[in-house]
Amino acid sequence: MSLTISHLSVFNNHSENDNNILIDDFSVSVDKGTVLTLMGPSGSGKSTLLSIIAGFVSPDFHYTGEILLNQKRIGSEKPENRNIGILFQDDLLFPHLSVCENLMVALPNSIKGKLRREIALQTLQQINLQHLADRSTLQISGGQKARVSVMRLLLAEPHAVLLDEPFSKLDKSLRSEFRDWLFTELKKRNLPTILVTHDNEDCPIGQTTLHWPWHKEETLDA
């Protein structure tokens, strides 16, 4: 599995000056089981890049270039057909559903009936949270929410993962434990991953970190 971005340029449709380019000719390939980290100042276009890869392009932007997942162009696919999992800093668990139901909604429609709850419960068991299955997500801690959000993302069997500051709401002690656990889970599944962060400590050791904004003259091996 690999995620490739080829000659991506992103333009702001409403820029007041001539310099309407947010991302200038960015190309990178992220291989299976590796993490590319993007670090850079606020407003430099990191989240916009992730949203374009995931298929949620704001009408305020347009782009040129290609996005390929496993060598297949996905730029014209709807977000739900892209097989890309995305995790934001604000976990988006549904507050009106229980922890278990939040996991069940991620399962493919081909899994029916009681099996859906069974799989959700097994998933909770893997993260030692089975006792919280029927709680509202409003009644669990930030760290527990973070783990449930990751498992929900993985249940959808993505082919690539995008992480937009997923650790920023966690306190320091939880943060490093959760980070290590998350990178292990992603590696186990051989998923290509792009991580956006402000914190140097989040960058996984031995992997590529790219300082953003992107400058065309840089070369990169990810």
Ligand SMILES: Nc1ncnc2c1ncn2[C@@H]1O[C@H](COP(=O)(O)OP(=O)(O)OP(=O)(O)O)[C@@H](O)[C@H]1O
């Ligand atoms: N919908 C929008 N319409 C117009 N401009 C936008 C829109 N969303 C973001 N921007 C602008 O585009 C630029 C890039 O924003 P983006 O959120 O991608 O940056 P970022 O690097 O992820 O920042 P942060 O680290 O603060 O999340 C910023 O200048 C921002 O103000």
